[in-house]
Amino acid sequence: MRFAGGLLGALMLAACAAGERSGASNDLLIVGYDREPDTMNRFSTHILEDIQTCVVEGLTITDEHMNVVPLLASEVPTLENGGVRLRPDGGMDVTWRLRPGIKWHDGVPFTSADVKFTVEAINSPDYNPESTDGFDRIEGVDTPDSLTAIVRYREVYAPYALQFVRGALPRHLLEGRDIDGAQDYNRNPLGTGPYRVAEWKTGEYVLLERVPGYWRGDSLPAIRRILFRFIANTTTRINQLRGGEIHVTALVPWDKYREVRDVPGLTIHRMVGNSYEHVTLNERAVEAFRDVRVRRALTHAIDRELIVRTILDSLAPVINGPIQPVSWAFTDSVARYDYDPAKARALLESAGWRDADGDGIRERNGHRLAFTLITQAGFAVRENVSQALQRMWREVGVDAQVRLVDGTSISGLWFEGKFDAMLHWWHMPADPELTLFFASDRTPPRGRNINYVNDDSLTRLLYASDRTVDQGSRRTLLVAAQRRIADLAVEIPLYNVTRLDAVPANLVGFTGNPTNAGIFWNVHQWKMRTR
Amino acid sequence: MSATGTYNLPVLPTVLRRAAQSVPLVLLVSVLVFALLHAAPGGPLSIYLENPGVRPEDIERLRRSLGLDQSLATQYVRWLAAFVRGDWGFSLSDGRPVAQRMLERAPATLELVATSLVVALVAAVPLGIRAAVRRGGWFDRVTGVLALAGVSLPVFWFGLVLQLTLAIGLGVLPSSGRSSAFDVDVVDRIRHLVLPAIVLAAVHAAAWSRYLRSSMIGILSQRFILAGEARGIPRRILLVRHALRNAAGPLLTVVLMDAALLVSGAVVTESVFAWPGLGGLFTEALARRDYPVLMAFLMVTSVAVIVLNLVADLAHRRLDPRTQ
Numbered sequence: 001m002r003f004a005g006g007l008l009g010a011l012m013l014a015a016c017a018a019g020e021r022s023g024a025s026n027d028l029l030i031v032g033y034d035r036e037p038d039t040m041n042r043f044s045t046h047i048l049e050d051i052q053t054c055v056v057e058g059l060t061i062t063d064e065h066m067n068v069v070p071l072l073a074s075e076v077p078t079l080e081n082g083g084v085r086l087r088p089d090g091g092m093d094v095t096w097r098l099r100p101g102i103k104w105h106d107g108v109p110f111t112s113a114d115v116k117f118t119v120e121a122i123n124s125p126d127y128n129p130e131s132t133d134g135f136d137r138i139e140g141v142d143t144p145d146s147l148t149a150i151v152r153y154r155e156v157y158a159p160y161a162l163q164f165v166r167g168a169l170p171r172h173l174l175e176g177r178d179i180d181g182a183q184d185y186n187r188n189p190l191g192t193g194p195y196r197v198a199e200w201k202t203g204e205y206v207l208l209e210r211v212p213g214y215w216r217g218d219s220l221p222a223i224r225r226i227l228f229r230f231i232a233n234t235t236t237r238i239n240q241l242r243g244g245e246i247h248v249t250a251l252v253p254w255d256k257y258r259e260v261r262d263v264p265g266l267t268i269h270r271m272v273g274n275s276y277e278h279v280t281l282n283e284r285a286v287e288a289f290r291d292v293r294v295r296r297a298l299t300h301a302i303d304r305e306l307i308v309r310t311i312l313d314s315l316a317p318v319i320n321g322p323i324q325p326v327s328w329a330f331t332d333s334v335a336r337y338d339y340d341p342a343k344a345r346a347l348l349e350s351a352g353w354r355d356a357d358g359d360g361i362r363e364r365n366g367h368r369l370a371f372t373l374i375t376q377a378g379f380a381v382r383e384n385v386s387q388a389l390q391r392m393w394r395e396v397g398v399d400a401q402v403r404l405v406d407g408t409s410i411s412g413l414w415f416e417g418k419f420d421a422m423l424h425w426w427h428m429p430a431d432p433e434l435t436l437f438f439a440s441d442r443t444p445p446r447g448r449n450i451n452y453v454n455d456d457s458l459t460r461l462l463y464a465s466d467r468t469v470d471q472g473s474r475r476t477l478l479v480a481a482q483r484r485i486a487d488l489a490v491e492i493p494l495y496n497v498t499r500l501d502a503v504p505a506n507l508v509g510f511t512g513n514p515t516n517a518g519i520f521w522n523v524h525q526w527k528m529r530t531r
Numbered sequence: 532m533s534a535t536g537t538y539n540l541p542v543l544p545t546v547l548r549r550a551a552q553s554v555p556l557v558l559l560v561s562v563l564v565f566a567l568l569h570a571a572p573g574g575p576l577s578i579y580l581e582n583p584g585v586r587p588e589d590i591e592r593l594r595r596s597l598g599l600d601q602s603l604a605t606q607y608v609r610w611l612a613a614f615v616r617g618d619w620g621f622s623l624s625d626g627r628p629v630a631q632r633m634l635e636r637a638p639a640t641l642e643l644v645a646t647s648l649v650v651a652l653v654a655a656v657p658l659g660i661r662a663a664v665r666r667g668g669w670f671d672r673v674t675g676v677l678a679l680a681g682v683s684l685p686v687f688w689f690g691l692v693l694q695l696t697l698a699i700g701l702g703v704l705p706s707s708g709r710s711s712a713f714d715v716d717v718v719d720r721i722r723h724l725v726l727p728a729i730v731l732a733a734v735h736a737a738a739w740s741r742y743l744r745s746s747m748i749g750i751l752s753q754r755f756i757l758a759g760e761a762r763g764i765p766r767r768i769l770l771v772r773h774a775l776r777n778a779a780g781p782l783l784t785v786v787l788m789d790a791a792l793l794v795s796g797a798v799v800t801e802s803v804f805a806w807p808g809l810g811g812l813f814t815e816a817l818a819r820r821d822y823p824v825l826m827a828f829l830m831v832t833s834v835a836v837i838v839l840n841l842v843a844d845l846a847h848r849r850l851d852p853r854t855q
Binding site for chain 1: 571572573574577578579580581582583584585586587588589590591592593596624625626627632635636639691694695698699702705706707708709710712802803804805807808811812814815818819820
C-alpha cells in the first residue's frame, strides 16, 4: 500500500514539474491541426493544404477576398494583358511569365522547365495525383525561355488562372522517378516558400522552420518556427487552445465558439466562407421532389433565420444560393423563399398533397409525403438543425425521418444516389464553377449533381460559362444560372459556412482565407506584436 | 510429479497444438474482417468526393490504381497471399508500407498499455487485499462504490474531465500528446503519460480489485489460513505468502486476457489524449477506409488475443497444478 502511494506520489511530483505552456512568440507558433497530412506533396494530398502552403508556392494564389493574385508568376495572364490568347481552332494559349530570381530551397533556380515538367508528370500514367483537373486539357507547354511557359489548351478553360495554384514539381529532383513512391519529396517537399519541413514526427507533429534568404526579403517571415500538432479530437484541440498549449486553430466548430471567445489572449477571427449548408433533394429517389411546387413549399416551411439565431448563435448568415458572397460571381438578386408556412401549405395543396386521413401527414394517390433526411453523425450543430427541419416540415404536413450516418459512409451514399434528402455542405471551388453540381449530365458518377436536376436552359448556361474566359461575360452567365437555380428551388440553401479561426490576439498580419489556400496563405506577413 | 512436488507437463506440444488450432481461426477472422470492412458504406475514395477539384475521371483512375476495381474475392486472395509472405501492403492514405506505419506507432501504444497495466495492478492489488481483509467495513464499501464507478465510467468522458480539471483548471499537467516538441526529457514524458495511463488503468483497476477481493475472501476462509494463524504466523506473511499466492493465479489469467482489451481501450484513450499510437492510427484508417492498415491492425490484435490466451492458460497451469 505504501509502495502504491509512493509511486502515485512520484507520478504527481513529476506531473507538477514545470512544463511547456508558453505564449506565442516570433520564435515559435504552435498550431493545433485536426489531422496528420497524408503527404506533403500538394498534388497528391487530399487534405487541406495549410502546411504545404507554407513550403510550396503556386504561380498564383487566392487572397482573402478570393481574388486570384500572382505569386511565383509576375502577373496573372488575362485577355487584356495578352497573357491569354483564344485560338481559331477553339483552343487557348496561356502565357505564364515567372518572377525572376526565384530559387528552390536547394538553391537551384525555379524555371519554366519546372512548369512544363509538372504538366507532363501529372498527365503521365506513371503518377497518381489527386486531381488532373485542367491538366488533362493541356496539349503541351512551350518554354521559349527560362521565365516563360506557354500552356496550350485543347479547348477554352475558364479556371486557367488557378491551374498552377498548387505550385510546381521540381524537375531536377523528380525527373525520371516514381513520384508516388518518392518519399523523400513527399515527406519533405522542396519548395520556394518561406518555410521548410524541419521535422515530421509521425502521429505527433510537423515542425516548419524559416528558410533563410526568402525571395520576398531576408527579414521575412518574422516567425522563426511553426509547429503543427496533430490533434484529431475536437474537444481535446479546444481544451489545448484554452489551456494555452496551442496558439492557433482553424475552423473552430460553431458549438465550441462560446468556450473560446473569452479566452484571454485569443481572438476569434470570423469570415464568410466559400461553403454553404443546404438540403439536397434527390429527385431521382423521391417522386414528390420532381414537382417544383413541393420543393418551394419545403423551402418556405423552414424558418432559416430562427435556426441561425438559435442553433448557430447568429454566427452564420442565411444564404439563397450556391455561390457565396465572397465570390466575384455572387448575386443576391435571386428568388427568395422566406419563412411562410401558410404559403407552403397552399403550394402543397395545389400540388395535390392533402391530409385526407387527418393524421397530420399529407397524402396523394395513396402515398404519404414522407422521406428520410440523412446527415453526418457526430456533428452536433447539424444534428440539431436536422431535428429543427424535421419539426418545421411536420408543421406543414411533411414527414421527414432523420438518419445519422458517419462521415465516410455518407459520401458513399450520396455518390451512389442512395438517399432521399441530405443535410450537408459543399465546399465550393475557388473558381465559381457550378456545372459539376447542376448540369443535367453531371449526375454521379460524372459529377455532383445529386439533386438529379434536369433542366436544359440551366445546363446550357453553365456550359457556356465554362467556355467564357472574360470575367465580366462569365459573371453575366453565372448570375443567370444562379437565378435559374433559385427559380427551380433545386435545393434548399440554409446558411453560409462561416469560418471561425482562433489566433493569438497579438498576431499581426492575419487575414484568413475562405478558400482551400487556407489561413496560412500569407504566413510570411504574420508577426507577433511584442510589448 | 517432480521431486519438488510441482507438475511439469511438456509445454512445447501444447503450444504447437494450440498454434495449429489457431490457424483456421485466424483465417476465419481475416475473412470476416475483410468482408465486414468492405460491406461498410463508403470506401477509400470517399474522402476525395468532398473535393470538387477531383473529377469523376480521377476517381476512376484512383480506383484502378489502388486495385479497388477488382472483385472482392480477388482482392482478398491477393491480400492474403501477400500477408502470409510478410508483405502487409501499402497504406491507401499515404502510400507508405503498412508495416512501417504500424511499427512507428507501436512503441507509443506499448508504453501506454504497459504503464496502465502497472498502474492498474499497483492500485488493484493493495485495494483488493485490504477490502477482503476488512470485508464489510467502511473501506470495503467505499472501494466497492469506487470500483463500480470505475467500471461504469465512459473512458472518453473520464478523460475529458481529467483534462478539464488537472490540465485546463489547475494547469499541472499537459492535456494531451506524448511529449513536448522541445526540451523532451524523462519528466516531460512522464507528465504526458500520467492522464492517459490513469484513464486507461481506471476500468481495469476497478474490476481487478474486486476480482482479487472475492478470491482473497474465499482463500482467507480456508483451513490452511486458520491453521497458519493458529501457529502464530504473522498476518502480513499469511496474506502475502499464502493467501495472495493462491489468488494470484486466477488474477493473472484475467490480467493477461484483459491486456488485449487494454489495446482496444487505447483506441478511445489515444483519441482523447492525441496519443500517437496504434489506436490513433486505427481511428484514422477507419475514417479513411484504409483497408490494408485496418486489416493489419485487426489481424495483429486477433493474433495477440490468441497468444495472450495461450500464455494465460500456460501461466495458470504453472501456478495451479490442479488445472493440469
